[in-house]
Amino acid sequence: MIHIFKKEGVTCVEGKVEKFGRSVYTFLVDGMIIDTGPQCLEAELIPFYKEHSFDLVGLTHSHEDHSGTASWIQENLNVPIYVHPKGIGICAQPCSYPEYRQLTWGVRKEFLTMPLGETIQSRSQEWKVIYTPGHAEDHISLFHEETGRLFSGDLFVAPKTKVIMDGESIPVTMDSIRKLLSYDFESLFCSHAGYIQDGKRMMGQKLEHLENLCGEVEHLHKEGLSVVEIDKKLFPKKYPIVAFSEGEWDSLHIVTSIVSDIEKMRVI
Numbered sequence: 001m002i003h004i005f006k007k008e009g010v011t012c013v014e015g016k017v018e019k020f021g022r023s024v025y026t027f028l029v030d031g032m033i034i035d036t037g038p039q040c041l042e043a044e045l046i047p048f049y050k051e052h053s054f055d056l057v058g059l060t061h062s063h064e065d066h067s068g069t070a071s072w073i074q075e076n077l078n079v080p081i082y083v084h085p086k087g088i089g090i091c092a093q094p095c096s097y098p099e100y101r102q103l104t105w106g107v108r109k110e111f112l113t114m115p116l117g118e119t120i121q122s123r124s125q126e127w128k129v130i131y132t133p134g135h136a137e138d139h140i141s142l143f144h145e146e147t148g149r150l151f152s153g154d155l156f157v158a159p160k161t162k163v164i165m166d167g168e169s170i171p172v173t174m175d176s177i178r179k180l181l182s183y184d185f186e187s188l189f190c191s192h193a194g195y196i197q198d199g200k201r202m203m204g205q206k207l208e209h210l211e212n213l214c215g216e217v218e219h220l221h222k223e224g225l226s227v228v229e230i231d232k233k234l235f236p237k238k239y240p241i242v243a244f245s246e247g248e249w250d251s252l253h254i255v256t257s258i259v260s261d262i263e264k265m266r267v268i
Contacts, residue, residue, distance in 0.1 A: 002044045007195040008149060008187055013048055014194060015041040017104065024065050025191050027151060031123035033057045033079075034142060034151050035191050039068035039106030049073060056080050058120055058127075060153025061139040062087035064097055064108045066191060071109035084131065085115040087138030100245050116140060132180065134173025135165075141176075143183055150185040150199060157192045159205050161213075163239055163249045170210060170254055171261040177207045217258040231255045 003014040011028040015037050026045065027034040031054050037045055049072075059067055062083055070081050070091070083091055094110040095102060116129045120142070128143045135154045142151040155176055164170070181204060188199020196202050213234070220230045235251035242250045 001041060002048070004048065007189075008147065010149065010189060010195075011052070012189070012195055013037070013045070015044065017041070023192060023194065025189070025194050027189055028052055028054060029122065029149070030125045031055045032120075032127075033073070034189075035060055035066040035153070036069040036073060038065045038104075039108050040104075042069045042072055042106070045069050046072065049077065054079065055123060056082065056120075058116070058142060059083040059087065059091075059113070060141065060151065060191060061136040062090040063136060063154070064095075064101060064105045066153070067091060067111075068106055068108045070113075071111040074111045081111060081113045082116045082120060083113045084129075084138040084140050087136075088113050088115060090138065098245070098248060100248075128183075130179060130183075132176035134170075134176045135168055137167075139176075141180060143180075143185060145184070148184060148186040149189065150180065150183070150187070151189045151191075152180065152199075152203070153191050155180070156188060156190045156196070156199075156203055156206060159202060160209050161206075161254065162235065162237075163241060163251050164253045164257070166248055166250070166253050168253060169257045169261070170214065171257065174207060174210050174214075177203060177210075181207065213254070214258050217255055218262055221259055221262060227252065227255050227259055230259070 001016050005012050013026040015024050024037055026037045033054050036057060057073060057079055073079055074081060091113045092110050095107045118129055120127050120129055125144055130141045130143055132139050132141045132155050139153055141153060185200055188196040190196060216234060217230055231252045
């Protein structure tokens with residue numbers, strides 16, 4: 001259920017979650033683990049943790065598919081775990097997420113974290129911590145300037161966005177992508193898409209897609225269509241995750257977040 005390979009000095013651990021039909025990655029670089037994968041892969045990841053030396057863990061955010069085995073690491077290896085300050089309270093709570101996500105990713109135990117600052121030091125490299133909300137309030141990306149390697153958590157995932165969670169914001173995500181594109185990176189390490197050699201180009205493509213999508217939503221909104229009508233026009237296909245998540249994931253949230261931003265800008 002896990003596949004281990006190396007790219008640009010980074011050990012990539014791809015975990016396959018059968019019931020969800022997608023991959024989730026844990027990375028090891030210069031003695032630092034970046035994201036720990038979900039609890040449902042704990043049995044497969046424990047041998048990897050035991051066989052590899054690392055000094056710290058950096059989480060891109062607190063979601064359970066990124067932090068699910070952090071408690072095991074803390075209890076058994078006594079390694080410090082870092083997260084954005086907004087994620088500290090979430091990590092300290094046991095399994096504070098809906099049942100469908102428990103069924104998908106497993107039941108995460110609580111663990112203690114330390115706050116990330118503007119940089120984080122691995123064994124021989126200093127990493128810039130870039131605050132990149134949109135997918136989650138505590139989301140960060142990690143950038144190593146000398147090598148041009150960027151770890152983007154869930155900010156990329158796919159070139160085209162079809163559904164998002166109800167707490168996400170497309171306009172905020174776009175601002176975060178613009179922030180990342182201001183840095184001189186090449187390769188991208190995404191926690192679901194894995195290693196992307198031409199990462200900056202692909203991230204730029206995602207931003208272009210979202211900009212075009214915003215333009216379409218704004219045009220239809222000006223024509224008087226409701227959020228539901230816009231959603232049906234732009235996203236006629238409904239994916240299984242919409243029903244499975246009882247609406248926590250839905251294309252409707254894409255439209256809602258864009259329209260909300262349009263109306264907020266009008267008030268300003």
